[in-house]
Amino acid sequence: MTSKHSESVGQIVREALASVIGTPEKKITGEAQLILDLGMDSLALYEFVIELEEYFELQISDEDIDRIHTVDDIINEIERRLEAGKT
C-alpha cells in the first residue's frame, strides 16, 4: 500500500461520502445503508464510487456496486482489493 493510503480506508470512505451527500462524517455509521439510510440516488452513488476509484486507483464495476449496500460493505471491499493488490 502506498503512503497515499496510510490514512484508514474507513476514514477516506467517510470523507468522500460526506462530501458527496453533504452529511457530517460523524453521522455516517458503518451500518448505514447507502440508499435507504443516506438517501443516495444513482448519481450520488456514482459520484462517490468515482471519487474512491480515483483515490485508490481501482475499478468498481456496476456489478460490484449492486453487491454493496452499507458503508462497511464498501470499506471491506476496498480493503480486500488493496490487500489482494499487495500480494
Add this chain to the structure above:
Amino acid sequence: MNHYEQEINQLMLEIFNRILVTEEKALSRGEFKDLSVAEMHTLEGIGLYNSRTMSETAAILEITTGTLTVAVDRLVRKGYVARNRDASDRRVVRVCLTRKGKLAYRMHNKFHTLLVDRITEPLSTEQRDVLLTTLKGIAGFVGEQYRRYTEYPEKQEKRTGQPHETRTTRLEGTL
C-alpha cells in the same frame, strides 16, 4: 411483403426508432442535458478507464480523426473530456474522460443496463439464449450491409479478400 415480413419489418423499425428517441429524451431530461446522444457515444468510444489516442478512438467509433477532433473540442469545452500529450511521444494526443465525463458515462450505461434488464427479465434461460443468438445474427447481417455501403472499396477488399466488384454483385440480389 407478406404479413410475417411486414410485422418483422414494423417491429424492427419501431424498436430502432424508439430506442433512439428514448435515449435522446432521457438524456435531455437528465443531469447531462448539454450532451447529445452522439456526444455520449463519443464518451463511450473513449472509454471509462482508458487514455486512448485520437486515432484509436476514431477507429472504435468508425469516424475520421477530423470528425473526432471537432467532437472532442466540444466535449473538452463542456468539461467531459481531457486532452493530453503522450508522455513518451509528444506528437501523440491522448483523450480521457474527466470526472464529469465518467459520471455521464456511468449514468448512461445504467440506462442501457436497465433497458436490457427489463427486456430480459420475463424470459426463461432458453428464451434468452434464442434472443441472443437471433440478435447476433441480425447484428452480423446489418453490420455487413453497413460496411458494404460505408467502406471504401479498397478497405472492403482488404478485409474480405475479395474484389469489391465481385462482392457487390454477389450481394446485389440479397439486399
